[in-house]
Amino acid sequence: MREGPACGIERPIALQALAGDVAVEPPATLRCETALQLARWMEKTVKPALAVAMPGETIAGLRQASGYVCRNRNNTEEGKISEHAFGNAVDIAGFTLKSGKTIDIRPAERDSTLDGAFQRAITEAACLYFTTVLDPGSDAAHENHLHLDVKERRGGYRYCW
Numbered sequence: 001m002r003e004g005p006a007c008g009i010e011r012p013i014a015l016q017a018l019a020g021d022v023a024v025e026p027p028a029t030l031r032c033e034t035a036l037q038l039a040r041w042m043e044k045t046v047k048p049a050l051a052v053a054m055p056g057e058t059i060a061g062l063r064q065a066s067g068y069v070c071r072n073r074n075n076t077e078e079g080k081i082s083e084h085a086f087g088n089a090v091d092i093a094g095f096t097l098k099s100g101k102t103i104d105i106r107p108a109e110r111d112s113t114l115d116g117a118f119q120r121a122i123t124e125a126a127c128l129y130f131t132t133v134l135d136p137g138s139d140a141a142h143e144n145h146l147h148l149d150v151k152e153r154r155g156g157y158r159y160c161w
């Protein structure tokens, strides 16, 4: 897919679910690499962390707020093009659990509950799979979601805070 001179994905995929019946809500258009890292993060970090933080709960849905979209960073008129415009990024708004409970991404730096510890744990661990992780502590534009992307940087450097 192509849009204008800058945006597009060579081989886009429509990601509807992850392993173990985790629905992607709504389905996201992504590059394969982004979907792969999302699947790894879910399997190796999010599910195990949830099992510790909320025993008996199971993840039924991953609520995403943005996959592919042709736009600049933080929706500004001028400035750099967003990794979302290449299918490299996905924004995570929260999770739906089988019990019906929902978990929303929110400012959690000083949240002393297990929910807060769960969010901080999965955010830190996301940097093992994604090269950019922005969370509600990053700036006002990310107050209600995690921005995860697979932008390639020289030396494999990561930008996570």
Ligand SMILES: [Zn+2]
Binding pocket: 066, 084, 089, 090, 091, 146, 147, 148
């Ligand atoms: Zn984003």
